[in-house]
Amino acid sequence: MNNELVSIIIPSYNSEKFILETIQSVQNQTYINWEIILIDDCSTDATVTLIKEKAAIDARIHWQQLEKNSGTGVARNLGLSQAKGRYIAFLDADDLWKPEKLEKQLQFLQKNKLPFTFSFYECMNEQGISLGKRVEAPLKLTYRQLFYCNYVGNLTGIYDVNFFGKIAISSIRKRQDWMLWLTILNKIKTAQPVSESLAIYRIRENSISASKVDLLQHNFAVYRQFHGYNTLVSLYYMTGFLFTQLVIKRRYIKGI
Secondary structure, rough: OOOOOEEEEEEEEOOOOOHHHHHHHHOOOOOOOEEEEEOOOOOOOOOHHHHHHHHHOOEEEEEEEOOOOOOOOHHHHHHHHOOOOOEEEEEEOOEEEEEOOOHHHHHHHHHHOOOOOEEEEEEOOOOEEEEEEEEEOOHHHHHHHHHHHOOOOOOEEEHHHHHOOOOOOOOOOHHHHHHHHHHHHHHHHHEEEEEEEEEEEEEEOOOHHOHHHHHHHEEEEEEHOOOOOOOHHHHHHHHHHHHHHHHHHHHHEEEO
């Protein structure tokens, strides 16, 4: 396997309860040629102090703080601009990677000559207790499938800069990961996941993902603003999104 550098972009905001565990999950990787680019969005707790402590003892960890609170899109784009790696991966400041995540994905990419992959992932609650479920995805994910539902967990995606270049994150405040994967699938048409759980997603009580109303509003914004459809067409596609989310995607959520 080629020893290519992987740039891992982590935005943070008031993440003092989780950030050390998240960074440690990267440091525990069996694949060691990586860099963390951690962009803090003006945290008011001890997040930056904890990041500084980690960066002081591991030269692979780089960090910067935004001048004003600007949202995860701005933070990710700043991190992207500083990335030096052949591969780009994303991780939120409260999620975790399993130790073989990068190694297995890079092997999969290089063996199959792919520019992008992702993986299944597990879920835990805010306290880090497993919720006993694994989120899977189609083994040959098409653009049409992704158009109606985001099957790619943000904490699992990784892409090849040599193939795509650096893909800027949308300025729309939410669902930026979905728009990124849509941009990628629009170019390559299909994507294959590593068909095992390589990451753990933390579901927080105040998370945007926990609010069904917010989910609807922000998914509507993807059709309206990212795709550029008018209100009527966007509402039409939202019916397809709801059917996929409530019926089809549930088939990919398995017990563990």
